[in-house]
Amino acid sequence: MEHARDIFRRFGLRCTRQREMLYEALAATTSHPTAEELLAMVRESDTDLSLATVYNTLDAFSECGLIRRLSSLDGKGPCRFDATTSEHAHVLLPDGRITDVPEEISAGLVRAVNPSALSSLGGHLGVPSDRLRLRVTVEVVAEPGARESEDND
Amino acid sequence: MEHARDIFRRFGLRCTRQREMLYEALAATTSHPTAEELLAMVRESDTDLSLATVYNTLDAFSECGLIRRLSSLDGKGPCRFDATTSEHAHVLLPDGRITDVPEEISAGLVRAVNPSALSSLGGHLGVPSDRLRLRVTVEVVAEPGARESEDND
DNA sequence: TTTCCTGCAAAAGCTTTGCAAGTAC
């Protein structure tokens, strides 16, 4: 397992205690936490960490491609973050949470995408297709007759 | 072409002048405007329309499935809205705009997805697969060496 | 030593809500 310090070095990021904690917490979870959730997770070891630092750090991480910033369900609610940048599909739960599609199934979804359709799209847009990143997301829509339960705390 | 009034009736929505204008403006454009952009478009005919009404109206429309609310690039910036609810792929441009993947190409992307992968996923989640909605989005990532041009007006 | 990072608080950006008046049904 590569150390966070080395990863940071590779991505041109300064290595601070806060960044290490945040990255390790994010890499260790399979949930896709919001900035506040991540703060809560890390506050157990560091009481002084501030939410602004969490945001700034996650922004630095996603800018350089170390992690992935995910928009939440239809843009409502806070963003979520994913330490796994490899191409995999996500599930958007009705309550706003995001989970990963299990790898075998994800491969079936992502691999099913026609590469030639992607290059046609690149041609259409005038962009080399290696600059196109595919995002496959499966949204779980609420049961038609279901009462809205906004138990989102 | 079905009249907005009839569409609203079908979706159980009251028909007001503001809603008609907004729906027609949204249905007439191929861009995926933000609430503010839509307000600007409609302000040409109605100077009194307020942004709050635009948001409330778009929310009512998307709640009942008449339109689709799209989160903007990685949750940064305002939401965008799409009057087309059929399953089609979107392109996220680096400047935050969203365009549709042309229909031929979109069909190639979306149809290529293995339906059995979707039902496996439904099984895994314990959700009937008709409650799973596939979203295919192609993100155009900025040119590796490009200066950030935030010309986003 | 220089540059970048952190924490705090304050600001900014997007969206929702409370209320009184008006409109659809």
Place this chain on the structure above:
DNA sequence: GTACTTGCAAAGCTTTTGCAGGAAA
């Protein structure tokens, strides 16, 4: 007539920024 909509302003929530002190390179 009743219930829902509208417009305005104010509040709410998420994210960013300014600044002084501190830590990394």
